[in-house]
Amino acid sequence: MANPTDEPIEGGANSALTKELLRVNRALRTLSAGNHTLLRASGEQELLRDMCQVIVETGGYRMACVAYAEHDDAKSIRWMVCIGTEMEFLESHHFTWAETEVGRTATGTAIRTGEPVVGRNLLTDPAYAIPAYPRLRKQMIQSGYASATAFPLRVEGEVLGALVMGAVEPDAFNAEEVKLLQEMADDLAYGIANLRMRVQHRAAQATIARLAYYDALTGMPNRTLLLEQLEEAMQAAKQQHRSLALLHLEVGRFHEINKVLGYRAGDELLQELGRRLAGAVQDDEMLARVGEAEFALLLPNGGAEHAIQVAQRLVSLLREPVMVSGLMLDANPRIGIALFPGHATDADALIRRANAAMHQTKPVRGGYAMYTGGQEQEHIRRLALMGDLHRAIEHNELRLYCQPKVAIASRRVCGAEALVRWQHPQHGMISTTEFIQLAEQAGTITPLTNWMLEAAFSQSYAWQEAGLARALAVNLSAHDLYDPGLIDRIRGLFSTWGLDPALIQFELTESALMADPAAALETLTRLKQLEVELFVDDYGTGYSSLSYLQMLPVDGVKIDQSFVMPMMQSSDSEVIVHSTIELGHNLGLKVVAEGVESQAIWERLAGLGCDVAQGYLISKPMPAEQFQAWESNWSQLSG
Numbered sequence: 001m002a003n004p005t006d007e008p009i010e011g012g013a014n015s016a017l018t019k020e021l022l023r024v025n026r027a028l029r030t031l032s033a034g035n036h037t038l039l040r041a042s043g044e045q046e047l048l049r050d051m052c053q054v055i056v057e058t059g060g061y062r063m064a065c066v067a068y069a070e071h072d073d074a075k076s077i078r079w080m081v082c083i084g085t086e087m088e089f090l091e092s093h094h095f096t097w098a099e100t101e102v103g104r105t106a107t108g109t110a111i112r113t114g115e116p117v118v119g120r121n122l123l124t125d126p127a128y129a130i131p132a133y134p135r136l137r138k139q140m141i142q143s144g145y146a147s148a149t150a151f152p153l154r155v156e157g158e159v160l161g162a163l164v165m166g167a168v169e170p171d172a173f174n175a176e177e178v179k180l181l182q183e184m185a186d187d188l189a190y191g192i193a194n195l196r197m198r199v200q201h202r203a204a205q206a207t208i209a210r211l212a213y214y215d216a217l218t219g220m221p222n223r224t225l226l227l228e229q230l231e232e233a234m235q236a237a238k239q240q241h242r243s244l245a246l247l248h249l250e251v252g253r254f255h256e257i258n259k260v261l262g263y264r265a266g267d268e269l270l271q272e273l274g275r276r277l278a279g280a281v282q283d284d285e286m287l288a289r290v291g292e293a294e295f296a297l298l299l300p301n302g303g304a305e306h307a308i309q310v311a312q313r314l315v316s317l318l319r320e321p322v323m324v325s326g327l328m329l330d331a332n333p334r335i336g337i338a339l340f341p342g343h344a345t346d347a348d349a350l351i352r353r354a355n356a357a358m359h360q361t362k363p364v365r366g367g368y369a370m371y372t373g374g375q376e377q378e379h380i381r382r383l384a385l386m387g388d389l390h391r392a393i394e395h396n397e398l399r400l401y402c403q404p405k406v407a408i409a410s411r412r413v414c415g416a417e418a419l420v421r422w423q424h425p426q427h428g429m430i431s432t433t434e435f436i437q438l439a440e441q442a443g444t445i446t447p448l449t450n451w452m453l454e455a456a457f458s459q460s461y462a463w464q465e466a467g468l469a470r471a472l473a474v475n476l477s478a479h480d481l482y483d484p485g486l487i488d489r490i491r492g493l494f495s496t497w498g499l500d501p502a503l504i505q506f507e508l509t510e511s512a513l514m515a516d517p518a519a520a521l522e523t524l525t526r527l528k529q530l531e532v533e534l535f536v537d538d539y540g541t542g543y544s545s546l547s548y549l550q551m552l553p554v555d556g557v558k559i560d561q562s563f564v565m566p567m568m569q570s571s572d573s574e575v576i577v578h579s580t581i582e583l584g585h586n587l588g589l590k591v592v593a594e595g596v597e598s599q600a601i602w603e604r605l606a607g608l609g610c611d612v613a614q615g616y617l618i619s620k621p622m623p624a625e626q627f628q629a630w631e632s633n634w635s636q637l638s639g
């Protein structure tokens with residue numbers, strides 16, 4: 001008797017075929033809907049969820065989950081999305097893809113092997129009666145699936161995790177269906193990788209934008225961003241008939257700090273000052289780092305009065321000493337202010353003018369300055385002068401001047417200082433202090449020093465020929481101390497002119513020596529090997545200690561004129577001059593006083609035992625060719 005539940009053989013084959021077709025059809029439907037999902041997804045979690053949803057809703061599977069393989073010690077499996085079964089259950093089951101008993105689940109095995117793992121008749125097949133399964137089976141019954149397949153999610157040979165699908169029928173997932181569904185899992189894996197790449201790409205783009213617009217040290221906007229924002233702010237201010245202000249701020253003596261304490265200390269100082277500034281600005285204001293030790297602050301509202309108040313506040317904030325490398329440093333800030341629309345109507349010009357104003361600040365006037373019309377012209381003139389200096393050297397516009405030095409006790413001329421003068425064809429005589437400073441700042445002092453050395457050696461030779469053996473002292477700048485060719489050049493000049501080393505001396509300012517004490521010591525030592533006399537110039541202005549001076553191979557100090565000139569009126573100055581003479585003598589150094597302008601000063605210096613005087617009382621600097629005549633006149637008068 002035929003079993004009523006048994007289907008006819010033929011009908012059975014047909015129905016089996018139909019079932020197969022239905023399954024392939026369902027897999028194809030899922031694959032195609034999955035493709036749409038892939039194209040639409042913009043985030044990883046969203047993609048996983050939508051994919052599982054499509055599998056269940058369009059594909060008609062009972063359950064769909066995605067698990068990721070963790071690379072921790074336990075090789076755990078992290079469930080990302082679950083539709084059709086409870087995520088909490090899966091999480092509590094502590095799945096793993098390790099090669100262990102509990103790691104032999106379909107998901108674990110698919111991740112480990114990179115091959116799909118098909119489980120049919122999960123509820124009845126004794127093969128699934130392993131210890132890991134009883135709880136799982138209960139869950140399967142509750143969720144209503146009897147077969148499941150785990151498909152590895154593979155990207156370029158690496159398995160990210162698995163896509164797990166469950167079907168109601170115990171014998172689902174035949175070969176054709178598995179092939180199609182693995183294709184979908186591959187697409188999903190590709191989609192995941194693609195989204196991750198997009199995230200990385202976006203992060204890289206953000207980094208590039210950050211590098212282009214922000215300063216790495218302080219995290220502040222940089223000059224480029226400031227310029228963009230300033231342009232926008234100026235546009236807005238124009239439309240709303242408002243004014244705005246730009247403050248340009250510079251940290252003083254930053255190069256000195258960098259050189260003496262090192263770049264790390266310099267960076268620390270800037271970071272601390274940056275923090276202070278950032279803490280002091282309002283939300284609508286923009287602070288930027290626009291140069292090595294320069295900041296700018298854009299005040300989108302308010303005019304002169306407001307800008308001055310802010311500048312005063314910032315100056316006092318930055319004047320609070322900063323602790324760097326165990327030292328209390330004074331940031332010595334200066335701030336220039338320029339206003340829109342009063343001072344400039346385009347962003348570039350406003351920045352330039354705030355900068356020009358900054359160069360005009362004086363500590364006694366509060367450390368800040370408002371732009372006034374002439375400053376920029378002055379700035380431009382100084383820049384043009386720099387360009388002219390090279391030409392001046394080539395066209396022989398420089399002149400050698402000499403100022404006598406006289407031994408106080410004997411009133412005898414004991415030497416002269418070589419001082420450069422520049423007779424500009426249009427601007428006339430240029431201030432020496434100004435163009436020396438400009439050349440030092442621009443790093444173009446070397447050709448000038450070379451010109452002076454040539455001039456001094458040839459002058460000294462001329463005097464020697466005339467029977468007048470006078471020591472001529474040449475000034476060297478901080479830059480010259482680092483010039484690797486300096487010593488050889490001087491040695492070469494001695495050979496060329498055949499001069500006695502006693503006829504050439506060198507003066508180095510105390511601040512130049514302090515800029516890099518180690519390098520200074522090395523150069524002085526090598527200069528000293530040429531047997532020339534060396535003097536510390538402008539002594540008293542450079543904060544050096546006597547113990548440091550003691551280490552240097554120098555023969556004398558020149559007390560700066562700013563102490564000598566007021567010594568009759570100011571007891572502070574007198575004390576400095578007095579003690580420098582005493583301490584200098586104790587160290588075995590000659591002491592020269594600069595800026596001796598009156599007889600009274602001369603006599604006081606004589607009383608204090610000062611060795612040499614130099615100043616307008618004796619003579620102003622004069623063209624070198626007049627020196628001989630002046631000297632014979634002086635000798636007659638004091639003879």
Ligand code: C2E
Nearest residue numbers: 419420432433436452475476477595596597614615616621
């Ligand atoms: P310095 O080396 O301290 O030179 C002394 C300066 O004081 C000279 O200014 C001189 O004219 C001035 N002076 C001398 N006696 C008196 C006085 O009694 N009263 C007043 N008020 N001033 C007096 P000068 O020639 O303008 O030079 C300024 C500075 O420029 C020099 O200071 C020196 O540091 C630098 N300098 C001058 N020539 C050269 C050079 O060829 N090379 C380098 N590197 N620096 C130079």
Ligand code: MG
Nearest residue numbers: 417475507537
């Ligand atoms: Mg000098």
Ligand code: MG
Nearest residue numbers: 537538558594
């Ligand atoms: Mg001096």
